[in-house]
Amino acid sequence: MKSSFLITVYDLLYNEYGPQGWWPIKSLSGQNGFDDRGYHRGDYSYPRNPEQRFEVSLGAVLAQNTSWRNVEQAIEKLLEAGLCSPEDILKYPLTELTELIRSAGYFNQKAIKLRALSAFLKAHSQKNHPSRRELLYVWGIGPETADSILLYAYHDLQFVVDAYTRRLLIRFEAITGREGYDDIRTIFSASLPKDLSLYSEYHALIVRHVKERCRKLPLCQTCPLLREPSSEKNLCAYGINYKK
DNA sequence: TCCCAGGGGCCGA
DNA sequence: TCGGCCCATGGG
Numbered sequence: 001m002k003s004s005f006l007i008t009v010y011d012l013l014y015n016e017y018g019p020q021g022w023w024p025i026k027s028l029s030g031q032n033g034f035d036d037r038g039y040h041r042g043d044y045s046y047p048r049n050p051e052q053r054f055e056v057s058l059g060a061v062l063a064q065n066t067s068w069r070n071v072e073q074a075i076e077k078l079l080e081a082g083l084c085s086p087e088d089i090l091k092y093p094l095t096e097l098t099e100l101i102r103s104a105g106y107f108n109q110k111a112i113k114l115r116a117l118s119a120f121l122k123a124h125s126q127k128n129h130p131s132r133r134e135l136l137y138v139w140g141i142g143p144e145t146a147d148s149i150l151l152y153a154y155h156d157l158q159f160v161v162d163a164y165t166r167r168l169l170i171r172f173e174a175i176t177g178r179e180g181y182d183d184i185r186t187i188f189s190a191s192l193p194k195d196l197s198l199y200s201e202y203h204a205l206i207v208r209h210v211k212e213r214c215r216k217l218p219l220c221q222t223c224p225l226l227r228e229p230s231s232e233k234n235l236c237a238y239g240i241n242y243k244k
Numbered sequence: 245t246c247c248c249a250g251g252g253g254c255c256g257a
Numbered sequence: 258t259c260g261g262c263c264c265a266t267g268g269g
Contacts, residue, residue, distance in 0.1 A: 022250090060250085067249040070267060105266040109252085142252045162250060207250055216248090247269090254263085 113140030
């Protein structure tokens with residue numbers, strides 16, 4: 001795949017949707033530069049302290065296979081209970097922790113996952129960020145969650161691949177769908193400039209675009225990726241077939 | 245009522 | 258290694 005292809009896709013998505021403000025930080029909602037849901041569009045300097053990094057990390061676990069609206073409620077309750085650090089989570093009763101995060105679904109599993117992550121972060125030096133390998137060793141942290149934490153909490157240059165990314169590339173016929181997580185991750189990291197804001201924004205834009213347009217039953221008529229006349233091949237093979 | 249969400253662990257083949 | 262199953266709430 002030509003590297004310019006993924007950059008063209010990025011430019012088109014950015015022009016259509018603008019900065020997405022990921023990762024939102026609930027504890028800063030309403031403050032200068034943040035909307036009432038904690039989004040901070042176009043500013044990639046957050047999180048800035050251990051508490052904010054921890055909130056993003058908790059959110060990455062809570063967001064597993066769960067809509068963000070449900071995650072927001074859980075984060076809000078964690079904040080209300082004053083759980084802002086790994087130590088806070090670890091000393092909080094498990095049954096009560098489970099109740100706080102009920103809205104995020106899979107609450108029995110996720111309460112244990114939050115504890116496992118907290119135990120890891122407590123044992124780990126908070127000064128320099130954890131490695132990908134270390135995070136993957138933590139129970140409940142898979143590749144997507146690890147990369148989300150590294151990119152959005154620790155500003156480490158890791159491209160986040162999710163089900164939306166996979167669907168988008170399948171519809172471009174850029175992948176078959178049988179590729180593993182790391183294969184798809186490499187497609188992006190090999191093609192894109194090493195730029196933190198680009199990585200952060202690209203993943204967020206893919207989520208926005210696929211949720212909104214590239215659904216299971218896609219809305220190709222208004223797809224911003226079908227307006228590029230200079231593309232030599234697709235842009236979206238699915239859309240081309242769809243229009244026939 | 246059904247389907248899907250900003251996945252990951254576990255288990256059997 | 259890989260597919261299938263389980264976890265679970267809430268909104269459309």
